[in-house]
Amino acid sequence: MEYEALGFILSILLPCIACLLITAERQRRRAKEKGQLPPGPRPWPVVGNIFQLDPAVPHKSFAELACEHGPIMTLYLGSMSTVVISSSEVARVMFKNHDVVLAGRKIYEAMKGDYGNEGSLVAAQYGPHWRMLRRLCNTEFFATSRLEAMRGVRERCIDEMVNFIEEASASGTEAIAVGRFFFLMSFNLLGNLMFSKDLLDPKSERGAKFFNHAGKVMEFTGKPNVADFFPILRWLDPQGIRRKTQFHIERAFEIAGGFIRERLESMENGVINEGKKKDYLDVLLEFRGDGVEEPSRFSPRTINVAVFEMFIAGTDTTTSTLEWAMAELFHNPVILRNVQDELRSTVNPNKKLEEKDIEQLPYLKAVVKETLRLHPPLPFLLPHMAMDSCKMLGYYIPKETQILVNAWAIGRDPKTWSEPLVFKPERFLEANTVDFKGHHFEFIPFGSGRRMCPAMPLASRVLPLALGSLLHSFDWVLEGGIKPEKMDMTERMGITVRKAVPLKAIPKRHEGSYVGK
Numbered sequence: 001m002e003y004e005a006l007g008f009i010l011s012i013l014l015p016c017i018a019c020l021l022i023t024a025e026r027q028r029r030r031a032k033e034k035g036q037l038p039p040g041p042r043p044w045p046v047v048g049n050i051f052q053l054d055p056a057v058p059h060k061s062f063a064e065l066a067c068e069h070g071p072i073m074t075l076y077l078g079s080m081s082t083v084v085i086s087s088s089e090v091a092r093v094m095f096k097n098h099d100v101v102l103a104g105r106k107i108y109e110a111m112k113g114d115y116g117n118e119g120s121l122v123a124a125q126y127g128p129h130w131r132m133l134r135r136l137c138n139t140e141f142f143a144t145s146r147l148e149a150m151r152g153v154r155e156r157c158i159d160e161m162v163n164f165i166e167e168a169s170a171s172g173t174e175a176i177a178v179g180r181f182f183f184l185m186s187f188n189l190l191g192n193l194m195f196s197k198d199l200l201d202p203k204s205e206r207g208a209k210f211f212n213h214a215g216k217v218m219e220f221t222g223k224p225n226v227a228d229f230f231p232i233l234r235w236l237d238p239q240g241i242r243r244k245t246q247f248h249i250e251r252a253f254e255i256a257g258g259f260i261r262e263r264l265e266s267m268e269n270g271v272i273n274e275g276k277k278k279d280y281l282d283v284l285l286e287f288r289g290d291g292v293e294e295p296s297r298f299s300p301r302t303i304n305v306a307v308f309e310m311f312i313a314g315t316d317t318t319t320s321t322l323e324w325a326m327a328e329l330f331h332n333p334v335i336l337r338n339v340q341d342e343l344r345s346t347v348n349p350n351k352k353l354e355e356k357d358i359e360q361l362p363y364l365k366a367v368v369k370e371t372l373r374l375h376p377p378l379p380f381l382l383p384h385m386a387m388d389s390c391k392m393l394g395y396y397i398p399k400e401t402q403i404l405v406n407a408w409a410i411g412r413d414p415k416t417w418s419e420p421l422v423f424k425p426e427r428f429l430e431a432n433t434v435d436f437k438g439h440h441f442e443f444i445p446f447g448s449g450r451r452m453c454p455a456m457p458l459a460s461r462v463l464p465l466a467l468g469s470l471l472h473s474f475d476w477v478l479e480g481g482i483k484p485e486k487m488d489m490t491e492r493m494g495i496t497v498r499k500a501v502p503l504k505a506i507p508k509r510h511e512g513s514y515v516g517k
């Protein structure tokens with residue numbers, strides 16, 4: 001009987017052991033054939049490496065892990081396998097040698113939506129559809145000629161921001177939340193570039209509602225979502241992020257749908273609006289594709305998605321950069337004085353700063369670059385995805401792996417940058433050639449390669465003008481007389497990395513300034 005029992009156990013155990021050995025051998029051979037995955041910290045079952053990340057500053061946690069495991073590292077965010085790239089050398093290899101295969105997009109739950117993503121450039125997988133949207137964007141919207149034509153619109157939106165601040169600071173003692181004004185300016189600018197509408201006009205109820213819904217979408221998409229890490233929970237939407245995002249997107253689409261209908265009606269009725277420049281809505285409505293690889297024309301839904309995502313992509317990135325620039329300047333009063341001296345000696349304070357002046361302001365431009373080095377608003381760029389398995393630097397990257405490029409860590413790498421944590425715009429005056437156009441891999445706040453930010457030419461015009469205008473027109477005092485060295489410079493991750501404590505300061509109109517006259 002005992003022998004029978006032993007025989008029974010062995011008959012089950014031996015095939016199992018054989019199976020395990022064969023599987024292990026197969027895995028060993030496959031690993032040998034394909035190469036090893038990049039190294040990384042040991043993951044916990046189910047949760048992976050999630051608990052090794054600080055949700056407020058995940059880019060910092062990744063950078064610390066990279067010090068231990070190297071500049072190309074594998075991590076598991078729940079069941080999502082992720083490769084993190086943390087040095088300019090590895091970023092160069094990625095963008096130079098593997099740009100196409102790694103040009104896919106990892107789509108998070110909040111971005112999926114029932115609304116369909118056919119108009120989305122951000123969420124499109126690399127392929128003919130993405131190429132068509134990107135071409136449209138590059139040639140019709142961010143092309144130099146179009147940007148030149150829209151110069152007046154940018155200057156007007158920035159001018160309005162200066163006037164809002166002037167009104168808000170009439171008492172001369174009240175602090176304003178600086179980021180809020182940058183946010184309003186970027187939102188208004190996008191409203192004008194997309195629809196030729198002042199969405200912030202106090203008389204526009206639709207504008208206020210659209211602003212509110214877009215703000216909510218940004219808030220929810222910026223929250224870490226458990227359903228992204230554990231796909232098994234997707235149906236449950238445990239934090240309700242997908243449901244809430246969807247709700248606000250639908251409401252925003254209803255409003256934008258009204259703008260689209262009105263434009264179509266005026267096109268049909270041949271209404272000519274003298275002086276109106278062609279906006280992105282015109283571009284999308286006038287589009288005619290071949291009907292084979294491209295749609296013959298865009299549906300209102302597609303147009304809605306295409307327009308709305310520009311608000312999401314453009315508002316918080318611009319706001320974050322400008323708020324950090326002001327914060328770094330208040331934190332470093334000598335640099336603040338230098339940049340104000342440059343501005344006021346180049347453009348008389350009784351005149352408005354204009355875009356054409358920016359070329360003569362190298363220090364201001366260096367301040368913008370230095371801000372983007374230390375505070376890239378998207379510290380991991382946007383999540384890329386391997387469209388197929390590939391080998392990079394001898395490591396095997398399986399298909400559908402998420403790829404995060406830690407531009408934040410790369411911008412602070414002590415191997416590249418001297419005194420990397422010090423805010424020192426002079427470094428960009430000395431190395432005048434280092435630019436953010438995607439060829440200098442030590443400095444890639446807009447990314448590089450095919451998926452690089454298409455709006456970089458727009459941002460490089462708006463950022464110095466918006467920052468310069470506030471420094472040119474106003475003198476600033478920190479709220480509550482806080483000493484510059486005591487400022488709280490803590491970061492907090494949302495849709496972008498913002499200051500955890502919003503920057504508040506009192507603007508005082510500079511003597512002799514044109515503002516308010």
Ligand code: HEM
Nearest residue numbers: 121122313314317321381382445446447451452453455459
């Ligand atoms: C400070 C300003 C900005 C910064 C630093 C910035 C940075 C970035 C980065 C890092 C990416 C991802 C690149 C990648 O995936 O490798 C990106 C993509 C994108 N950005 Fe920007 N951005 C800025 C402003 C804007 C603005 C103002 C707009 C729109 C008006 C915009 C529209 C987009 C779009 C549509 C994409 C997706 C491109 C694609 O997937 O092909 N960005 N941006």
